[in-house]
Amino acid sequence: MRKYLKEKLMTLFSEMKEAEKTLLRLIKSEDNFNLQYLLTELQQAALAIGKEAEKSEGDDSTFIHLLEEYCELIWQCNISKTCSEKLKILAQISDKRKDATSILKHYIQTQYEIVFLPYKASMWDSLESVWRAAKEDINCDCYVIPIPYYDKRPDGSLGDMHYEGHQLPEYVSVTDYKHYDFRTNHPDVIYFHNPYDQYNYVTSVHPDYYSNRLKEYTDMLVYIPYFVSSDNVPEHFCSTMGVFRADRVIVESEKIRQTYMNVYMNILGEEQKKSDIVNGYVNKKYWNNLKQIAETKFLNLGNPKYDKVILAQDAVIPKEWEELIIKTDGSKKKVIFYNTTVDAILKSREKALLKIKNTLDFFREQMDVVLLWRPHPLVRATISSVIPQLSDEYDDLVEKYQSEGWGIFDDTTDFNRAIIISDAYYGDKSSVVALYELTGKPVLIQSLDIIT
Structure with missing residues (x-):
């Protein structure tokens, strides 16, 4: 089951757990009108979970059977005549929900959909070893989706469009960018290596693949530089839109990581610096939080280009x-x-x-x-x-x-x-x-x- 779907269903189960507390109150107060309404809502939630789960687990799994039993208990609770009968069934409803939640959390395998977005075939080596590792993992479904890019005219407008998907190595299975729906698929991770969006003077990837758009389609946007820096990276490379919008930035050394972190914190903290001067004291909480974000965001994991040679x-x-x-x-x-x-x-x-x-x-x-x-x-x-x-x-x-x-x-x-x-x-x-x-x-x- 896809990671994002699993998290969505876990949230639904949490909401159902909270609803059981309301059920208890409604049963004890004999508020049958609202009780019937809430039971119907819970049944609809269980059916929605089952419909989603059947896509990955099939319709004959233990998980699906538990949901069916859950719905049956909802119906029995709805038609029961006495408060004691309803309370007894409510306990069974709670147990079924717990069992289903446990199976979803611990036994239904998490599947990750990972997308790689090269634009120039000559830069594929900056993503390849990451792609290889993910491709070997049975829990990952990988898509290499070369994206089109444009030359920039002197006035900054977009010129000729180029597409180099056919130039990638033969062993790389390529998905046509026109045939992949990012909004529907909602990939768990997107890797990209062009961080400039519209601000590069020479080329631009198609605007549909600017980092602000990619951010809408995934919960984990990862930037890997298309270049290596031998421990010294010019600061302008650290302040591109792709760097700032990415959830993770993979760098090749601790020294470079510190450079990225410093640039990131200096730019985001510019307004706070002014505020600190005006207020006459340093807002330590702000700076500590910003540092924690930077520590998580920038990772010293090397560069796949080194892996190639x-x-x-x-x-x-x-x-x-x-x-x-x-x-x-x-x-x-x-x-x-x-x-x-x-x-x-x-x-x-x-x-x-x-x-x-x-x-x-x-x-x-x-x-x-x-x-x-x-x-x-x-x-x-x-x-x-x-x-x-x-x-x-x-x-x-x-x-x-x-x-x-x-x-x-x-x-x-x-x-x-x-x-x-x-x-x-x-x-x-x-x-x-x-x-x-x-x-x-x-x-x-x-x-x-x-x-x-």
């Missing part, structure tokens, strides 16, 4: 990693890049966690080898969302591995470093493997069916 130069190794890798005689231990993916855990669940434990146990005993375990960045969040019953087991694995201190746990944003400093790859099959094979170093895909 394996850098030849040496990576900077953190001191704590170096202490594990370098022997007392100055020689280097072999480093094994151990990669575990979202897809494997979702498909194999307990078996995948058992395989991880088995692998860690094996490498713990290898004195001349250092394991560099780098789980997919979304593994923990995915487990928490989709299979929360495995959260504690997974957390225990990570906590034990980190506390023992014999291997490297890489949860940083730069997975290129793991590729560069390691001597071999071991783990699940993923998009990382294709990049790793370019290095010419050994690759071994683990089998979840082999537990030693």
Whole structure:
């Protein structure tokens, strides 16, 4: 079931819960006229929920049956003659609503619809690795929708229109922008890489795809720059309309993140600065709230363009990693890049966690080898969302591995470093493997069916 729909239905259930309190009052006061009206409203709400749920869950699911039983109880309450009978049925109504809410929250799988909006084919690499990760997740339905753009005339008006969807790699499935209804589909996430809207002097994406319009269609608008900045980003890149309207902005380093945050807070806080001067004191609450928004909005997660190319130069190794890798005689231990993916855990669940434990146990005993375990960045969040019953087991694995201190746990944003400093790859099959094979170093895909 789509995320936004699930949230909508959860809200309806919350409203139904509140309505039950009113039902109790109406029954006790024997206000049958308003009681009948409210029961009818609750029945209509349950039918609306069922109609939406049938689209994703089918008409023979436990959830649908609970809603049918709920409606039957509503009818029985409506025709019951005595107050005691109505109160007894109301308790059953409440239980059915609780059961249905629990199933919706914990057992109906959340499905995310994610849209990627490249405009120039040459800039697709700034979105590709994100698209690959989402495409591999069984809980994500991904749409790559190249959008048209225009040349700008000297007077600022729109000139010739261009469309480069046919120039994307053959392995990318493209959806025609004319055939996707943003308002109806309401994608959970939209990724875009042109932040200028109408304010670029050279080109403009079609006005239908300006950031203010995109903001109307999604609850999570994510901007990823089409360029890399090598730690120094000119401030004018940080103040575009797309940056300000996005819910999240993905940047490539902590230094660049701080630049974006500073520009963002300085511009939004300009009026507050004037007010502080007039009032003679600093409004700490305002500035703290603005900082919290900026901390959440700007994320140092790297840039997919780096993911496309394996850098030849040496990576900077953190001191704590170096202490594990370098022997007392100055020689280097072999480093094994151990990669575990979202897809494997979702498909194999307990078996995948058992395989991880088995692998860690094996490498713990290898004195001349250092394991560099780098789980997919979304593994923990995915487990928490989709299979929360495995959260504690997974957390225990990570906590034990980190506390023992014999291997490297890489949860940083730069997975290129793991590729560069390691001597071999071991783990699940993923998009990382294709990049790793370019290095010419050994690759071994683990089998979840082999537990030693």
